[in-house]
Amino acid sequence: xxxxxxxxxxxxxxxxxxxxxxxxxxxxxxxxxxxxxxxxxxxxxxxxxxxxxxxxxxxxxxxxxxxxxxxxxxxxxxxxxxxx
Amino acid sequence: xxxxxxxxxxxxxxxxxxxxxxxxxxxxxxxxxxxxxxxxxxxxxxxxxxxxxxxxxxxxxxxxxxxxxxxxxxxxxxxxxxxx
Numbered sequence: 001x002x003x004x005x006x007x008x009x010x011x012x013x014x015x016x017x018x019x020x021x022x023x024x025x026x027x028x029x030x031x032x033x034x035x036x037x038x039x040x041x042x043x044x045x046x047x048x049x050x051x052x053x054x055x056x057x058x059x060x061x062x063x064x065x066x067x068x069x070x071x072x073x074x075x076x077x078x079x080x081x082x083x084x
Numbered sequence: 085x086x087x088x089x090x091x092x093x094x095x096x097x098x099x100x101x102x103x104x105x106x107x108x109x110x111x112x113x114x115x116x117x118x119x120x121x122x123x124x125x126x127x128x129x130x131x132x133x134x135x136x137x138x139x140x141x142x143x144x145x146x147x148x149x150x151x152x153x154x155x156x157x158x159x160x161x162x163x164x165x166x167x168x
Contacts, residue, residue: 004156004163014116025109032098032142040144045152047135051128058116060124068129072088079088 001052009053017057021050085136093137101141105134 009017028043035043055062068074073081093101112127119127139146152158157165 001153004153004165007164018113018116022109025106028138029102032102032138037143040142041149042152044135044139044142044144044146045149048132048146048150049153051131051135054112054116055128058124058128059121060128062128062132065125065129066132068126069085069088069133080091081088 001049002056005053006056009057014054014057017050017054021054024050085133086140089137090140093141098138098141101134101138105131105138108134
């Protein structure tokens, strides 16, 4: 992702990349309502691609970020989650 | 994620999970505007967590989905992307 889009993404900036992410979330939403499995694969990939792009620009390591969920629910601490 | 939230997520359903994803995208947006690095880590993790949840419910394998971006830009085919 960095090799393919890193330079373009940084030139675009965080606000513009956020707009793209939201556009892709809209397309994902439509695919969940009326798309087939291939459409959904495509749209999930696009949402993740823009999330990666944004994270790169914000100096966030996504693998480190998702550690938040690695040991159960970050709110109640349980597996499975027992939050009300 | 499946162990922690799978059962709750399926009980909640896709439309409700989509609403949660969008709420988290809103929180991510705010963290990018005025949050610090820890806030952004937290919000990126939450967005990814809801994306995983939705993908599970839609029978989409996210690792397979992101293969779409594994060999350069899926539109122009190039690394780096040369789309207009």
